[in-house]
Amino acid sequence: MEDDFLVQVLNLYKNQKWKEIIELNKVDNAVAARKLLWVWPxxxxxxxxxxxxxxxxxxxxxxxxxGCGLFEWLLGQFSGLTVIGYEVNQEWWSSRYSNPQFIKLNFPDQPPTPEILFPDYALLFCYFNDGKAFREYISCYKGNLSRFWVK
Ligand SMILES: C[S@@+](CC[C@H](N)C(=O)[O-])C[C@H]1O[C@@H](n2cnc3c(N)ncnc32)[C@H](O)[C@@H]1O
Structure with missing residues (x-):
């Protein structure tokens, strides 16, 4: 069931059918969906x-x-904006256990440095799970959108 869902998403992704992926939001497949995305936009x-x-x-x-960058790919397809993804643990993301990736993942040094946080880009933290790292990223960022909160 989970594999079927993943194959469906991957096929749509390969065919650039981003709207159809968004529509999967309406399908009752919460467990499989959560493996790819915490929030289906x-x-x-x-x-x-x-x-x-x-x-x-x-x-x-x-x-x-x-994560796997599906949300980010959808945002890029919808908007035409450039969307850059940062992750940690490159070894795991390169392993056979990881999800397929929908955008290129970048693995910046930790703690982060200001050069990787371009001030003319917004920062997005979707279900980010490391408070210490969150504060480090925010303190490096010289732009002004990181304080726009969405609940
Ligand atoms: C709960 S997951 C959310 C994934 C994705 N944003 C989503 O909404 O589906 C949190 C992600 O943050 C990543 N993460 C944790 N610490 C990080 C750090 N210091 N820099 C970049 N990514 C980090 C984890 O590897 C994990 O993929």
């Missing part, structure tokens, strides 16, 4: 992010703790 979620980023005249998004 709606088009209106992506619209809100796109317009907020453009309102601040930013070039795109740096997603910290992007």
């Amino acid at each position: 709606s088009e209106s979620n992506l619209q809100m992010m796109d317009s907020t980023i453009r309102q601040f005249s930013l070039y795109g998004v740096i997603s910290i703790g992007c």
Whole structure:
């Protein structure tokens, strides 16, 4: 069941059918979906992010703790913005246990340094799970959108 869902998502991804992936939100497949994404975005979620980023005249998004990058790929497809993904544990993400990846994952040094956090990009933390690292990223960031909170 979970594998079927993953194959379905991968086929849609290969065919650039991002709208159909978003529609899977309506399918009752929470366990399988959660393996790929903690939050399955709606088009209106992506619209809100796109317009907020453009309102601040930013070039795109740096997603910290992007996981497999499916959310980020959907945002990039929807908006045309550049979406950069940062993760930790490159070895695991290169192993056979990891999920397939939907964007290129980057593995910055830890703790992070200001050069990797371009001030003309918004920072995105979606279900980020390391408070200490969160504070380190925020203290390196010289842009002004990281204080825009969405609940
Ligand atoms: C709960 S998962 C959320 C994944 C994805 N954002 C989502 O919403 O599905 C948190 C992610 O943050 C990553 N992470 C933890 N510490 C990190 C750090 N210091 N820098 C970048 N990513 C980190 C973890 O490897 C994990 O993939």
